Amino acid sequence: MAGGRRLPNRAELRVWRDFIETGEVLRNQITGRLQSDTGLSTGDYTVLLALSEAAGQRLRSSDLAAGIGWERSRLSHHLGRMERRGLIRREECATDSRGAEVVLAPAGGAAFRAATAPHLRAVRELFVDALTDEQLVAAGEIAAALRAHLERS
Amino acid sequence: MAGGRRLPNRAELRVWRDFIETGEVLRNQITGRLQSDTGLSTGDYTVLLALSEAAGQRLRSSDLAAGIGWERSRLSHHLGRMERRGLIRREECATDSRGAEVVLAPAGGAAFRAATAPHLRAVRELFVDALTDEQLVAAGEIAAALRAHLERS
DNA sequence: CTCCTATGGTTGACGCGTCAACCATACCGC
DNA sequence: GCGGTATGGTTGACGCGTCAACCATAGGAG
Numbered sequence: 001m002a003g004g005r006r007l008p009n010r011a012e013l014r015v016w017r018d019f020i021e022t023g024e025v026l027r028n029q030i031t032g033r034l035q036s037d038t039g040l041s042t043g044d045y046t047v048l049l050a051l052s053e054a055a056g057q058r059l060r061s062s063d064l065a066a067g068i069g070w071e072r073s074r075l076s077h078h079l080g081r082m083e084r085r086g087l088i089r090r091e092e093c094a095t096d097s098r099g100a101e102v103v104l105a106p107a108g109g110a111a112f113r114a115a116t117a118p119h120l121r122a123v124r125e126l127f128v129d130a131l132t133d134e135q136l137v138a139a140g141e142i143a144a145a146l147r148a149h150l151e152r153s
Numbered sequence: 154m155a156g157g158r159r160l161p162n163r164a165e166l167r168v169w170r171d172f173i174e175t176g177e178v179l180r181n182q183i184t185g186r187l188q189s190d191t192g193l194s195t196g197d198y199t200v201l202l203a204l205s206e207a208a209g210q211r212l213r214s215s216d217l218a219a220g221i222g223w224e225r226s227r228l229s230h231h232l233g234r235m236e237r238r239g240l241i242r243r244e245e246c247a248t249d250s251r252g253a254e255v256v257l258a259p260a261g262g263a264a265f266r267a268a269t270a271p272h273l274r275a276v277r278e279l280f281v282d283a284l285t286d287e288q289l290v291a292a293g294e295i296a297a298a299l300r301a302h303l304e305r306s
Numbered sequence: 307c308t309c310c311t312a313t314g315g316t317t318g319a320c321g322c323g324t325c326a327a328c329c330a331t332a333c334c335g336c
Numbered sequence: 337g338c339g340g341t342a343t344g345g346t347t348g349a350c351g352c353g354t355c356a357a358c359c360a361t362a363g364g365a366g
Contacts, residue, residue: 007270007277012277015292016280019292019295021296022296023172023173025300026173026299026303127172127299128169135298136168137168153182153278
């Protein structure tokens with residue numbers, strides 16, 4: 001195994017660049033639409049989705065972070081911004097005085113309900129409709145393969 | 154065409170989430186490795202790559218922005234940070250007194266040379282090696298299809 | 307009860323990106 | 337020359353993300 005296999009060749013590098021750059025453009029488009037349609041960022045949407053599905057529309061901060069796969073610090077900063085806008089509230093936790101509960105505020109629930117249809121429509125228009133059925137399947141498999149490979153590292 | 158086709162179904166949504174989330178994890182891994190291996194961000198790398206390939210290791214600011222597809226404002230902010238670290242310099246432009254030329258500094262050239270092999274190796278390890286040949290081809294086609302569809306909007 | 311550590315959460319600094327405002331020079335019509 | 341617009345570039349404010357430091361309470365071990 002000499003140096004030959006160490007570095008990607010021109011074609012592989014091209015696919016790599018196309019792949020991430022396209023992913024980024026796509027992501028920007030979707031977040032841009034969400035933003036202009038509803039004034040929410042994808043982060044807002046993620047948080048509001050999790051809270052909407054939670055019992056009592058409330059979650060312990062750590063559980064929320066774990067549920068959406070965020071670091072606690074990131075969540076804390078984001079909740080601060082969302083709280084300022086009246087989308088959520090923070091309450092003290094009855095059973096653990098260290099803890100905090102995040103509660104969906106009325107404005108947050110309304111914003112989320114208003115956002116979901118346009119957002120899903122954007123996903124269909126910009127992603128699903130762009131691909132053939134086979135490509136959609138392949139996209140799923142590629143994502144799974146990459147993820148599995150990443151977790152093996 | 155009733156409402157049936159308007160929103161993505163469960164399986165499509167799942168592929169969508171897997172697709173972007175995996176892309177993000179992958180991007181984070183690559184940028185993290187670049188950062189820890191060489192102290193450069195992907196933005197730094199992009200700028201240094203463009204400058205390295207330019208005649209005289211220098212470019213007009215606008216040309217650089219156009220070449221790497223960045224907004225001028227973003228580039229200006231980024232160059233400010235890179236200049237502070239001694240990776241590049243900014244000089245007045247002889248032929249257009251409004252303009253600025255961006256020059257690769259010695260430290261920048263060295264950093265870039267030190268970064269390229271590890272970075273390409275990471276791309277191979279985390280991306281190319283994770284996929285079969287067919288998947289790699291499919292990934293390229295998917296990116297192309299998405300891009301074409303985006304540009305049609 | 308008293309330490310000692312683990313856990314829950316917040317904060318501050320900083321890098322990065324976007325947007326809108328801004329300043330200076332260039333260029334064009336007159 | 338003069339005035340207006342276009343172009344090149346910077347700046348400031350703000351959202352977002354990470355990291356490291358920090359504070360408070362919880363929950364043992366002795």
